[in-house]
Amino acid sequence: MNLLSATTTIAAIATPPGRGGVGVIRISGVNSLNILQQLTHSDRDYPPRVAILSSWLDDAGDVLDQGLSLYFPAPHSYTGEHTVELQGHGGPVLLRALLERLFQLGCKPAAPGEFTRRAVENGKMDLAQAEAVASCIDAATIRAGKQAQLQLQGAFGHHIDQLMQRLTSLVAHVEASLDFPEEEIPELFFDQLAEDMQRQLIFPIRAMLDSAALGERLFDGATVTIIGAPNVGKSSLLNAMAGRDRAIVSDIPGTTRDVLEVDFEVHGIPVRLADTAGIRESEDQIEQEGVRRAHQSAEQADAILFVADATRPDTWHCKVDADIYLMNKCDIGRGGYPDHFILASATSGSGLAVLRDNLATVLGDVEIADESMLVTRERHRQRLSEALHCIETGMQTLHDEERLEITAMQWRSAWMALGSILGIGDVEDILDQVFSEFCIGK
Missing domain, CATH: 3.40.50.300 (P-loop containing nucleotide triphosphate hydrolases)
Structure with missing residues (x-):
């Protein structure tokens, strides 16, 4: 987690703009509980995950609003940090006044997707699960919603992790061959390695890519034009x-x-x-x-x-x-x-x-044995395509012992491409891109 996130407490309205029966404000960061105590002009304890009826006051002690305060101590919270939720009335004027009071008490405005980004940085979810949070919000059909829930529960990330584990094992065999060049390696060894790579990685990745047209359209939708004579x-x-x-x-x-x-x-x-x-x-x-x-x-x-x-x-x-x-x-x-x-x-x-x-x-609807493997985002499709290209390029030099280093290099690149789907490796630019598309408060 970056240093700024570790020292900054953020706040944002988590419910949609407009009037409603209930409005929610989220606070996350090291000072969350202290800010709640200042907001209520009380140093009382807040039991974890217990809704407490509270009056939230301005600096003069006048009531801004009244509602439920919930405290989630780290690491048992959405972000993995100390977190507070204020569940008050859904009037935009009251919510805005309450938020401004939190800023006076030391909170910083949350950036788009910053709560979920902190959850990723604190190991509460992988990047694919974080993207599924946005998919749950954007889902326009029940099928899309169910698919988003599968990904949010980590099913898609589990498949990617399995691919990475298989690739790690296969790369290890190549690395071992490079570490002991004096050993004569039988051709049967490379034949078996190629067969394992096809069965364990190339075929599954191709199957996932074949599902991308359907997966992306579940969330992006499709346009169909009717034409014909008058x-x-x-x-x-x-x-x-x-x-x-x-x-x-x-x-x-x-x-x-x-x-x-x-x-x-x-x-x-x-x-x-x-x-x-x-x-x-x-x-x-x-x-x-x-x-x-x-x-x-x-x-x-x-x-x-x-x-x-x-x-x-x-x-x-x-x-x-x-x-x-x-x-x-x-x-x-x-x-x-x-x-x-x-x-x-x-x-x-x-x-x-x-x-x-x-x-x-x-429009791409195909029968899929396991919909948890459905590729629903262009970013995932691009990274899987990159990984497949690197794997297949590495296969071309697998039987050439003098160029075996190229195979190892390509397969390591494939591992990094798969890892970027989950947010593993140097992915700061990817994080910036992903969370810029989120709504504030999520």
């Missing part, structure tokens, strides 16, 4: 997928002029679905702009859903490379549709379950 039922489809009437539906072609978006989820993935103007030639300048925006939305989307009208074969041809092709209005069509279309009806709801399954597949 009046094929794009707006009806958007309403059916969203479960509410969000778009105006009309038999008049060209009703949709701008990009209209709704949020929903498919297999636990947050999806923003965009309805666009029907693509056709038009003299109407407003409709031309709508068509331009439709193309722009499609270019920026994670997936494109092309919709055609089962009763109008002239709408069946798609001029862009779509990810999913849907034949709408099949309940009144006559058949003979191209094989690559999903058959559906936005009005009756038939085929929409199949559409959802296909959307999930296009």
